[in-house]
Amino acid sequence: MKTLIVIREKDCQWARAFFPDMHPFLLTICNKPYVEFLVDFSLLSGIRQIRLLSDGPLGEVEEYCENGSRWGAEISYASIQSGDDMQTVLAKNKRFCAEERCMIINGMVFINYGKQADYNAFIAAFPSGEILSCSCGSLMLTGNPSGTRNISPPYPFTLSCFDSPGLYYRLSSDILNDAVSPYVLPGYNNEPLCHIGRNVVIGKSAEIIKPVILGDNVQILGGAVVGPGAIIGSNVIIDRNSSVIHSVVIDHTYIGEQLEVEKKIVSGNMLIEPESGVSLAIEDPHLLTGIRKSGASLSFIQYAVQALAALFILVLLLIPFLFLFPVLKLRGKWMQHNEDCYADISGKILNLSVTAIERGGLFGSIAIFLSLDRFFQLFRVLAGQIAIIGSTPLRVSPENREHLKRMPGYRPGVFSYAEAEAWPVDHDDKAIIERFYTAHSALFQDILMTVKAFVNRIHEKSTP
Amino acid sequence: MIIRENTRDSVSTITLAGTLDALSAPELQSFSENSALSPNVVLDLSDVDFLDSSGLRVIRGMALKKRESGGDVILACMNDDVRKVFNNTQLVRLFHIYDDLDAAVTYAETNKKSI
Structure with missing residues (x-):
């Protein structure tokens, strides 16, 4: 079997608006890029050949996922036009889809699966057509099932929308607060509700309160309070006496001294209120700023x-x-x-x-x-x-x-x-x-x- | 650069093999200008091993010319290296790209009927 992941620019417009420095496919949920969740689900369904399709640029995604060998998958990439319907998408990928069943993840949806489960038999036996759908997209199958088995709801996984900062925040919080996470999350974890990435520096007087996830290369300076409910991305600096509570801090962010961040999403110099979607750009780099390389610099x-x-x-x-x-x-x-x-x-x-x-x-x-x-x-x-x-x-x-x-x-x-x-x-x-x-x-x-x-x-x- | 043309289901299919660069791009350009091609043309890129900006210019020029007269250029079977060039330059937005020649020809044939 094979998987086609079809995400159009219109599906991820919201992510581009709120997280402009990050490709929507690579938007991190609890420090794990969104596309990795979809790859994991494919692998749990016994599918190793995956094709990512979009009507936008895929260069960054390709740079990150490469050929998928790190997950034991074969990932390829292709482009579609924004107006292509599903029939045209399948025609454009006829060689990839030919002769084998194809699972299609269409739209920016989140699949709530379990890492211990094996969906191989379920997917193989499910008849051709839509498995699940929501207002953001669907999960469907093409081709004939192997064998005949009566399959009726509830299915072993569910589909949810992923189309606003509010949903992003809730999804991140739900995953973080789950003591037995159904997903494989990055970082070292020897006790529930706590994941710590590589090269993390925590100041002596800093306080870390579970549940918490820290990415790679995080610096938490003295007097800072991180958690409960904090998801800190990679390459983040939290300066002295600041607190980050029930918030998501996206990669490459500096949080200045004595700043209190509560129930917010922080991305670069943007402070986002998840439920209302109101965002505030902080102009003072001593308060909040992005930490990024300036792009194409010369050696x-x-x-x-x-x-x-x-x-x-x-x-x-x-x-x-x-x-x-x-x-x-x-x-x-x-x-x-x-x-x-x-x-x-x-x-x-x-x-x-x-x-x-x-x-x-x-x-x-x-x-x-x-x-x-x-x-x-x-x-x-x-x-x-x-x-x-x-x-x-x-x-x-x-x-x-x-x-x-x-x-x-x-x-x-x-x-x-x-x-x-x-x-x-x-x-x-x-x-x-x-x-x-x-x-x-x-x-x-x-x-x-x-x-x-x-x-x-x-x-x-x-x-x- | 080897350029072969044949007609399948009344759609001109141009098969390119080799390198499409500053040296060979004029060949393709003169071929496309001097051949009687169908309104929709399928470019089979499966054997193109290198493509540079001159090659892009000719392919884009062909597409723009065809579109002026109501046709199009459809790309088929591009390998990873060629796809990356189209992706980097964002020319992918401009073309219908098929991974299978038959599917591209079918599209060209049905699209012709709608012109």
């Missing part, structure tokens, strides 16, 4: 090579710049302004000098020909703030903030990958090229692309 060698290349271009352009800049400035053909751009995918802002040189006239043409409009930005490469070649810097705007979420390797550059390729005709083409090269970026390729971008710009500007 030292990459930085050194990029800085050398920038220095070389600066030296090359220095004399033409010293001559042309005052002339064009005096003639009013050199227009310069500062612009706030995104520095990385975390949304950090960088103030960048943007130059526009008016075309026309010999001096203007030479300046454009030599890419003197990028002269000032080259200094930012030396400072390690931008790359010599990367994505087109995105101006700060709500629209671009959304766009940024779809650019996982975003790293602004003096020249863009799109300029190095001759084919982009519209914004979508540029985005495709930039996504391609940020995903396949390599040191020597970057040097080659910089030269190409430089040459292409000469060509572009010399063509009327």
Whole structure:
């Protein structure tokens, strides 16, 4: 048998809204990613071949789950369109589903199963069609059952909706408060209601009250009170004299000193009231903030090579710049302004000098020909703030903030990958090229692309 | 790059084998421009072992051209490496992707009727 897990973007929109830094498939419930619960259920049903389907990006999920070998499963991935009905989804995965029965988990649903159970016989004998459904999705089977057995409710597992922070909070609390957890949860556990991850540092005067779950790399400083009912994700710091009670703290969060968190979900700098869904973004990083890597950062060698290349271009352009800049400035053909751009995918802002040189006239043409409009930005490469070649810097705007979420390797550059390729005709083409090269970026390729971008710009500007 | 075209159920199927990069992409482009293809075309990518941005450009260009005239390009049987390129560039949103050639041809055939 095989399992198809079909979760569309519309099913997990709520998770994207409340937990924007986490792929909905990887949203942790008691520190275990949601998708792992579905994989566990498949394995308990005797199914090892699993395919994850979505109409959104699956890169992060693929990076986490890989081929599923760590669970003894075979996981593959495929894409669907948002408007595809179940028949089309099955047709698109005909080769995967052919000849064998297929269990389909459709929608963002939570299956309440038991880790001790074996659903193999139940699933194998259940007739084709829907097993369970709720307003968020369903669990169904295709293909003919093996043998004939009369199966009637109640079934050994149930299905529940998973479509709001309230349900997420209640589900997490229920699992946490269950003394004999029906699920395998991560962390060390030698007594009920307490799971502790790896590399946890607990200050001497800190107090931990059961039930509690602590993730990996958690630091709880002196005087802090964690629990009862606290789920602390991985890479979390709880500073001095703070308390976290009946709350869920998502991975990569810093909780500042003397902060009282009660009956809340904390994700980065967001404080969410589970039942009402009201969220509050805390702007003061000393109170609450996310702890994240800033995305596509450069290694030292990459930085050194990029800085050398920038220095070389600066030296090359220095004399033409010293001559042309005052002339064009005096003639009013050199227009310069500062612009706030995104520095990385975390949304950090960088103030960048943007130059526009008016075309026309010999001096203007030479300046454009030599890419003197990028002269000032080259200094930012030396400072390690931008790359010599990367994505087109995105101006700060709500629209671009959304766009940024779809650019996982975003790293602004003096020249863009799109300029190095001759084919982009519209914004979508540029985005495709930039996504391609940020995903396949390599040191020597970057040097080659910089030269190409430089040459292409000469060509572009010399063509009327 | 080896490009083979055949017609199944009145749907043109282009089978590509080898590397689709800056060197071979123009071949595919000129092939698609100079061949009399059905409105819906199925691209069988099962034997494509490498695809770069130039290859993406040609496939995207083919799809946009076909869509202008009411047709489409349907992708079939892409291997993991090729799928990752489509996934990274988010071109997956633009195409109907089938893991089976027959299913892709059936879709192309039924979709043609609805045009």
